[in-house]
Amino acid sequence: MKGTFRGGVHPSHKSKDPTKGVKTREYVSDTVKIIMNMNIGAPAKPCVKKGDQVRVGQVIGEAQGFMSVPVHASVSGTVLAVEPIPYLAEAPSMAVTIQNDFKDEWVELHPLGDVEHVDPSLVIPAIQNAGICGMGGACFPTHVKLSLKPDQKCDTIIVNGAECETHLTADHRLMLENSRRIVDGLRAVMRALDVKNGVIAIEDNKADAIAAMKEASFGRQGVTVKTLRTKYPQGGEKQLIEAITGRQVPSGGLPIQVNVVVLNVGTCAAIADAIIDGKPLISRITTITGCVRKPSNLRLRIGTLVEDLIGECGGFSEDAGKIVFGGAMTGMPIPNTSVPIAKATNGVVVYNKHDGASVEEGPCIRCGKCVSVCPIGLNPFQIKAAADADDLEKCKALHVMDCILCGSCSFDCPSRRWLTASFKNAKQKITLQAKKAAAAQQGGTAK
Numbered sequence: 011m012k013g014t015f016r017g018g019v020h021p022s023h024k025s026k027d028p029t030k031g032v033k034t035r036e037y038v039s040d041t042v043k044i045i046m047n048m049n050i051g052a053p054a055k056p057c058v059k060k061g062d063q064v065r066v067g068q069v070i071g072e073a074q075g076f077m078s079v080p081v082h083a084s085v086s087g088t089v090l091a092v093e094p095i096p097y098l099a100e101a102p103s104m105a106v107t108i109q110n111d112f113k114d115e116w117v118e119l120h121p122l123g124d125v126e127h128v129d130p131s132l133v134i135p136a137i138q139n140a141g142i143c144g145m146g147g148a149c150f151p152t153h154v155k156l157s158l159k160p161d162q163k164c165d166t167i168i169v170n171g172a173e174c175e176t177h178l179t180a181d182h183r184l185m186l187e188n189s190r191r192i193v194d195g196l197r198a199v200m201r202a203l204d205v206k207n208g209v210i211a212i213e214d215n216k217a218d219a220i221a222a223m224k225e226a227s228f229g230r231q232g233v234t235v236k237t238l239r240t241k242y243p244q245g246g247e248k249q250l251i252e253a254i255t256g257r258q259v260p261s262g263g264l265p266i267q268v269n270v271v272v273l274n275v276g277t278c279a280a281i282a283d284a285i286i287d288g289k290p291l292i293s294r295i296t297t298i299t300g301c302v303r304k305p306s307n308l309r310l311r312i313g314t315l316v317e318d319l320i321g322e323c324g325g326f327s328e329d330a331g332k333i334v335f336g337g338a339m340t341g342m343p344i345p346n347t348s349v350p351i352a353k354a355t356n357g358v359v360v361y362n363k364h365d366g367a368s369v370e371e372g373p374c375i376r377c378g379k380c381v382s383v384c385p386i387g388l389n390p391f392q393i394k395a396a397a398d399a400d401d402l403e404k405c406k407a408l409h410v411m412d413c414i415l416c417g418s419c420s421f422d423c424p425s426r427r428w429l430t431a432s433f434k435n436a437k438q439k440i441t442l443q444a445k446k447a448a449a450a451q452q453g454g455t456a457k
């Protein structure tokens with residue numbers, strides 16, 4: 011039986027057609043700008059200065075504590091600048107700009123060898139040193155996710171190959187082109203956590219990826235491939251867990267509370283690279299699509315500028331309106347094309363002026379569609395009314411903090427209400443309020 015979850019929507023997946031059958035090619039640019047806050051948690055601190063010569067894989071940003079990961083040079087060459095740059099909607103981010111010398115000179119690597127024979131106690135430190143964080147979009151430090159507390163137990167690791175977002179095919183291509191590395195990464199983590207059950211979960215619109223992953227998993231201890239019904243947001247952690255195990259992560263809880271860890275396919279491949287080759291995370295596959303002449307999946311060095319990768323894809327095919335990182339449901343608009351890709355940038359989608367224009371929201375007609383599609387079981391129209399009234403206490407009472415910002419309610423709303431944007435705003439305000447309260451208790455100031 012195919013796994014699924016309650017609620018959800020069915021956006022057209024035609025947007026994946028231009029790239030899903032196109033083999034990944036490598037593109038390396040003249041210059042990279044590598045930001046220091048690619049992960050959830052503390053940003054790395056630059057440890058190089060203008061004029062320094064660096065090699066590929068060299069640490070250029072040091073992790074700041076446990077909830078942080080190091081950042082590595084993705085090309086060899088000369089450091090041109092260490093300075094803050096505008097990045098997405100957040101405050102400027104510190105970045106290291108490197109002029110590529112195209113010598114591709116690496117630091118000395120320290121491979122640990124075959125994942126089936128590596129000392130399991132070395133796996134999580136290797137993941138931490140390689141700067142790996144969730145590559146499906148969340149960018150949560152992977153070593154933190156895998157460092158279980160004494161009272162926590164994991165019995166299942168789910169590898170997320172759903173790629174349910176529109177437009178994106180980077181994970182699909184990775185499963186076709188590097189399937190063994192994904193299984194290797196999963197096996198390394200299974201051995202590190204002493205978990206017997208590893209499930210690679212893929213939607214049924216990727217039959218070729220399911221076949222490739224089944225072949226790669228053959229004979230690998232405890233590894234199975236499970237087919238999921240194609241439905242958005244199947245790739246959400248809670249939805250995947252429900253579909254695979256039937257377990258429900260409690261409100262405000264984490265997957266480990268139901269004994270599960272979820273990793274993205276790209277994260278697993280990066281883990282295998284770190285163990286087998288000793289390589290840190292310096293590149294990833296990103297889907298570049300929409301209004302570009304040559305929609306592609308590119309293996310890009312971290313820090314490649316959007317303007318460069320759009321040039322590699324033949325330039326804009328129409329007047330560009332909005333450009334987002336990610337797909338149509340959860341993508342983040344970028345401020346300009348001088349922004350670099352980061353470890354979690356799975357897609358760059360270019361919209362034309364018409365599709366990229368914002369729409370007016372209409373009045374709520376109480377049709378209840380948003381309620382029926384919410385995979386978390388929330389009441390979006392009520393939360394929206396509370397958010398519009400800036401009633402944060404009511405938003406909290408209606409469990410806005412459980413909203414995963416999947417966009418399903420906005421997608422299905424006939425009045426095109428700005429539901430998800432309102433919930434994001436309310437969540438940010440509540441988080442800031444909590445930080446301020448905590449800072450006031452400690453006599454400091456929340457930022």
Ligand code: SF4
Binds near residue numbers: 387388390415429
């Ligand atoms: S954005 Fe939030 S409220 Fe809307 S469907 Fe997704 S989880 Fe539910």
Ligand code: SF4
Binds near residue numbers: 375378381390
């Ligand atoms: S789907 Fe839109 S119009 Fe219908 S109840 Fe929800 S918010 Fe109101």
